Amino acid sequence: MPRIKNWKHLRFYRPDKKARYEHIDALFSDHVDWRLIGDNFEEMLKTAVSIKVGKLTPSTVLRKLGSYNRQNRIHRAFRELGRVVRTEFLLNWISDLELRRITTGSLNKSEDFNRFTKWVAFGGQLLAENDRDEQRKLIKYNHLVANCLIFYNVCAMTKALHQMRKEGMRMDADTLARLSPYLTGHVNRFGEYRLDVKRQPPPIDYQLPIIGF
Numbered sequence: 001m002p003r004i005k006n007w008k009h010l011r012f013y014r015p016d017k018k019a020r021y022e023h024i025d026a027l028f029s030d031h032v033d034w035r036l037i038g039d040n041f042e043e044m045l046k047t048a049v050s051i052k053v054g055k056l057t058p059s060t061v062l063r064k065l066g067s068y069n070r071q072n073r074i075h076r077a078f079r080e081l082g083r084v085v086r087t088e089f090l091l092n093w094i095s096d097l098e099l100r101r102i103t104t105g106s107l108n109k110s111e112d113f114n115r116f117t118k119w120v121a122f123g124g125q126l127l128a129e130n131d132r133d134e135q136r137k138l139i140k141y142n143h144l145v146a147n148c149l150i151f152y153n154v155c156a157m158t159k160a161l162h163q164m165r166k167e168g169m170r171m172d173a174d175t176l177a178r179l180s181p182y183l184t185g186h187v188n189r190f191g192e193y194r195l196d197v198k199r200q201p202p203p204i205d206y207q208l209p210i211i212g213f
Helices: 034-039 041-052 058-067 073-095 097-120 132-166 173-177
Strands: 012-014 028-031
Touching: 012 073, 034 041, 034 073, 041 058, 041 073, 058 073, 073 097, 097 132
Parallel strands: 012 028
Antiparallel strands: none
């Protein structure tokens, strides 16, 4: 689900000219041109299928549509369909508190991970290579190192939680749910690194019981 900034400045589109809505009618301006969508639906469907089967990438389609003349019918039809989808989403957004909470929470997690991977890539955050394969390698290696550090953090946190449980400390599921694996304060990025490929991590029980905690 997207989190649309400044949505109050966006225009909502009516399903037809005569549609009126109590309390929120001021949000709506123009109406949807369903005939334009219907007349170009076959070409739009072909484009969608091409993306689905991998013959076209979404970025290629967006680039081509963006380069077309604004009066191009397929461009206008997709724009009209986008207005329908966006209006429906924004109506759900303003009326559903739980949707806003879930979307914001999920995006916050994604943003936390992105900040974490950026912190891990302290040696070079820019994609200096113009080669697509080399760029993919840099991103994948960065994510690999970040996931290794996340795994270490989770192991250390789990051990600490089990020790706290043995000492009789109580905590509920909501508290545990707020813990984050994106910890960096204990990591010395500029220290010495020793790699032992034969070392095996000790077994650890990730199932931390909550009842009686």
